[in-house]
């Protein structure tokens with residue numbers, strides 16, 4: 673029996689308490705969900721792959737002075753993280769139009785955006801994670817005006833780092849989702865994960881619209897070879913992090 677008590681089970685991770693109240697253990701699952709959990713499946717080895725990709729990216733972000741919840745990775749699919757109070761926002765940054773942006777605005781898939789677009793979604797499964805306006809953000813008091821400003825600045829800084837990082841992997845960063853939390857000193861720190869589950873990643877040298885997809889859209893759209901794509905992303909991340 674585990675010496676840790678489970679405190680939360682999400683769609684992609686299980687969180688456990690540890691002996692230290694300021695540290696949690698995140699166990700990354702192979703389970704995959706899409707369309708607000710209406711589609712369910714598993715991707716072999718996804719837990720290990722996403723944990724390792726995230727761990728490497730969070731360590732690289734820390735080196736850039738971005739605070740993250742990452743402490744270390746005691747096992748391939750496990751990450752020890754700082755306990756934070758999650759701000760119930762999904763912060764999406766987009767460089768190229770895809771997904772819901774195309775569906776809701778009519779922009780053509782692949783349209784390069786003149787500047788990065790930062791969007792806030794209410795992290796609430798029952799409501800289907802709706803897109804928020806800044807007035808609705810204020811109305812719901814999900815974060816203060818100063819916190820929203822800081823989150824936007826952090827998201828844009830992380831985007832600049834990630835665009836360059838994925839570019840070194842010969843991968844084009846289309847869009848991604850971030851989650852932030854507040855630590856015991858009320859500082860905003862990057863939480864959750866950065867992986868092919870939470871980013872749209874296109875193989876830069878591949879022009880075929882189905883073959884270029886290296887992220888969860890392979891699962892969402894039944895494109896096949898999901899595990900291979902995730903493995904390939906991990907191999908490229910490891911190669912770049914070794915440099």
Ligand code: UDP
Pocket residue numbers: 707762764770771772773801847848849869870871872888
């Ligand atoms: N995303 C995510 N979790 C969510 C919703 C979106 O990680 O619950 C990521 C998604 O993988 C993509 C980006 O956020 O990289 C933008 O997603 P979008 O709003 O286009 O929604 P989708 O088309 O994925 O439903």
